[in-house]
Amino acid sequence: MSASLVMGEVLSRKKQGEDYYSLTVVAPAVAESVAPGQFVNVRPVGRTAHILRRPFSVYRVHKQGGWASTFEIIFDIRGPGTEELAALDVHDKLDVMGPLGNGFRLPKKHSRCLLVGGGIGAAPLFFLAARLREAGHRIDVVLGARTSELLLNAMDARRLASICRITTEDGSAGDTGVVTDVLGPTIERCGSEVVYTCGPHAMLEAVAGVCGAAKLPVQVAVEELMACGFGVCMSCVIPLRVRRKKGGSGSGGVLYARSCTEGPVFDGSQVIWSDHIAAPDTIDLASELVPPPAAPPRAQHVPAGAGAEHSPPGN
């Protein structure tokens, strides 16, 4: 992975539905190298009281003959950072670091891929779906949100997916309930071979649980609080159960892996969900994180983008 630090320019800003904003940013160095699941860490230019960048998954990329490539992010307003991004105008500068993180691993052979997204968390799955489709995989989608207003781009999801299930907690669209209510049946019906998911922590845990029971490989994209986004601050860690590396000295154990560098995409079966808030009891930091066994049993995987290697912690 080799991230750039570039000054992007806002090409367009759109309001999507009641709650979401999207920004399309001209930044060819980023747009042309980013892979699905990777993220950008951005900051408007100016003197604000909040000093840190803000991380966003890449939602889409656009390359059009003759035009500079752009990437698009989509977000909801949570605090000062997103408020300020939502107030940007066309031609405003945006300080962009990226692409960052590891990204999803794509299947090597034709696979039936199930994408499970919750709320705004579904953002990276649209970019992933586009790439999976280009590579000829079958895509099914489960998209959930609290209410229909918060469903991310259900239209696109329906277009991209062979089967698309929608859930809302208030029943304002699709089935009433949460994505995991329909997950098991959908996996069966679609014959899914690998699951990709992104959304709230609790949803990821539940999806990983269902997939674990079904012995299905599941790649989860987590969102941890990040100060740096490129691996130096150690604030974004997530506890993983890790195996001993081939030829490595460690014995395996629990590792706090950086979600900005070793992640944000992890093997759902490795993540220690329940221990999230408390420190793991034992930890073997000498062990190495090996790339998650994310390959579906029936298909091999390749990294989603050029250079999207998993780098061991400490790198």
Add this chain to the structure above:
Amino acid sequence: MSASLVMGEVLSRKKQGEDYYSLTVVAPAVAESVAPGQFVNVRPVGRTAHILRRPFSVYRVHKQGGWASTFEIIFDIRGPGTEELAALDVHDKLDVMGPLGNGFRLPKKHSRCLLVGGGIGAAPLFFLAARLREAGHRIDVVLGARTSELLLNAMDARRLASICRITTEDGSAGDTGVVTDVLGPTIERCGSEVVYTCGPHAMLEAVAGVCGAAKLPVQVAVEELMACGFGVCMSCVIPLRVRRKKGGSGSGGVLYARSCTEGPVFDGSQVIWSDHIAAPDTIDLASELVPPPAAPPRAQHVPAGAGAEHSPPGN
């Protein structure tokens, strides 16, 4: 004095010459009550790392039948506050507190008034000139700056003044030198009865010196660093030689007066210029600040605006 706290709206933003910006702000409560020499303390809406308001003299006011009244400020970029103001757009909101401070005292009888301004500091003199003219006084002007680019609105000055002398340090316009070089002769030539001045501290001191020697009343508008602008923080003080108040208990002495409340306009003969940075040796805080004897010997003064009374410190 009764200041308002209102949300103004930027009606227009102009660049004046190479270095100055002016903002015209819709804020009738302020524009209709402000008197020359008073100031506004403003802040753009938003979350910036600099938290305090920024004080600016009112440069002009505009009242036009049927339209909401506006005031105008003019400034140069010095730091983050002025940078942000310069970046405001039409229709942006501006949080305005004002009018603040005491303002210049206008002569009661017809007088020959000399206005001496340096650089951007000349701003309040244009508002003053307009009001003096409305009241039928004769106006002469000495306007100085480092270079012609930094002369504030020389065209207007020439239009308003019977006699207008321009000085620049580099000789790029008018006489080469500083305002005090031409001050003495101009006073003589115009038969000035009262001097009003605003500009850099060193200039004010020099002007006050010349006027003192000529026994001419001089009103100086100072610019001190202000945290609050309305009299509670005590950061903007300036040492004054004060007399005992009629009936008061103090014996007179030196007082740190608040330039935001007792000022920014002071009697130039009362200000202790050289002691500016060091604490005065003796200080009698029980003495009261009486309004400066700013009336020219041959003319009585009235406050420049309704309610622009001098309030004693502690009020």
Add this chain to the structure above:
Amino acid sequence: MTRPSLAVDLAGIRLKNPVLAASGTFGAGREASGFVDIARLGGLITKSMTLEPWKGKPTPRMCETPSGMLNAIGIQNRGVAHFISEDLPWLVRRKATVIASIAGNTVDEFAGVAARLAAAGGGIAGVEVNISCPNLEDRDNMFAHSEAATARVVSEVKRALPAVPLFAKLSPNVTSVGDIAAAAVAAGADGLSLINTVLGMAIDVNTRRPKLAGTVGGLSGPAIRPIAVRAVHEVHRAHPGVPIIGQGGISSAADALEMILAGATAVAVGTANFINPRSALEVAGGLSELMASHGAATVAELVGAVELVG
């Protein structure tokens, strides 16, 4: 649902709401009264007053810093006599809840101010002892930096002015604010005010001079809020029964609630008054809404209610 009650009992003082104006940021109420009805404030802590008038420090006295400001005013004030004759009657007429802040350079000066206030016979609801003053009897070390000096000032002021609750205003510039708090409480403080400003300095790189004529000053504003929250939390845990006036960087209702959750019974708004003299009132209003959305009926149930993990 009934509207939450903002009333609090602060060491025996009944406040209509828990949001006060902090000392030195609201004068004695007059200037701000053009913007806000001071009777509606939870209370007003006066600018610190001394036995004789203090002239204060030379200028410049303030500069701005990222999300904060430094000040070195030097407690310019017109003395306790002026307060009693001019300000107090006005405040009483305006029905303000007044906490008188007092300062001095010796224990006797503190006690002297307290005695004058006692002799004035009423009008003040409490006294805040600003011990972040140089102690002339101890090489100019701040009283607040020594347990012994803190205890001496507190006990002498309490002796001279036993009628109203006493709040010792602590400095964060110490190794253990809990130890100083303990000394103050043992000496008779009914409550604590914390924090006063954090020591800081700024240099103008163009002139190479300190931005403050006093060289070192006190840092205030949002920048110091995390420091204040931590100090309040630490002291509240060590002395859960002692009411605290939390202050430092509060400018919104959420900020106030954060301080209350950390352990403050009341809060004071300081630097924010400079930007908006209605801040304290707006914070109180917002707090009421925030409490409603939290389903809290009283402030008391929120005091120190942070949920610690593990």
Add this chain to the structure above:
Amino acid sequence: MTRPSLAVDLAGIRLKNPVLAASGTFGAGREASGFVDIARLGGLITKSMTLEPWKGKPTPRMCETPSGMLNAIGIQNRGVAHFISEDLPWLVRRKATVIASIAGNTVDEFAGVAARLAAAGGGIAGVEVNISCPNLEDRDNMFAHSEAATARVVSEVKRALPAVPLFAKLSPNVTSVGDIAAAAVAAGADGLSLINTVLGMAIDVNTRRPKLAGTVGGLSGPAIRPIAVRAVHEVHRAHPGVPIIGQGGISSAADALEMILAGATAVAVGTANFINPRSALEVAGGLSELMASHGAATVAELVGAVELVG
């Protein structure tokens, strides 16, 4: 006019420029090396390393505050052995000027790390002793909060690793940073690093939980710069001969110059690296321009050159 020289002598270490990357904000250089040539940095202070790997604290480990951030990482690191076998050779290859930061919970742990580094035989230019760690032998009080504990750590580390200059990294959370500095210098510190983060805390008012799983954390970033400048100024005046690595909130050349004028011989950029990993290099570049505009030929002539009034 000739271009000003940025080179400085820092307690015997020859730095090509006075701007370092601060401990814990630059890893051991690898991640940032994609953005910046680390050989061009004044130097790189590593993430603090301990005798055994430390797992660090649970998450959340950071939150943002006005013009700053709080962190409670808990010094997650892979231990000195990993540093020596993996990071150091890489750093040497990259020609980085390395100051190794070491930490521990007991004096022996500090000494143990120092002994390992000594045994590694070269590659590091200096050692920074991060004494802002809980001292398990003294009720978890920070070493940096006690003169005695500071002196013990410093003298044991110096004994184990006499070959390179030792910088004691002081905490601002003390009543007198000058006293702690004196203890460190007397115990053999060749220089001082100050300041480490300021203790702080933040509470999420919606969940009522601390924003950090560790409850209390360290405040860094522009918000604390005035606190750092004052600490550096105070210590430099008390110990003018002792070189200081000034840090706390530096993100621009003017910030660096301010710290140098206050008394720092070199500066370290911390939190600003998170926003821009090229910060240290850009600060150094800007400093050169600023020096030229000031007519300063060397950094040395600016150290402590603030002009005090009166």
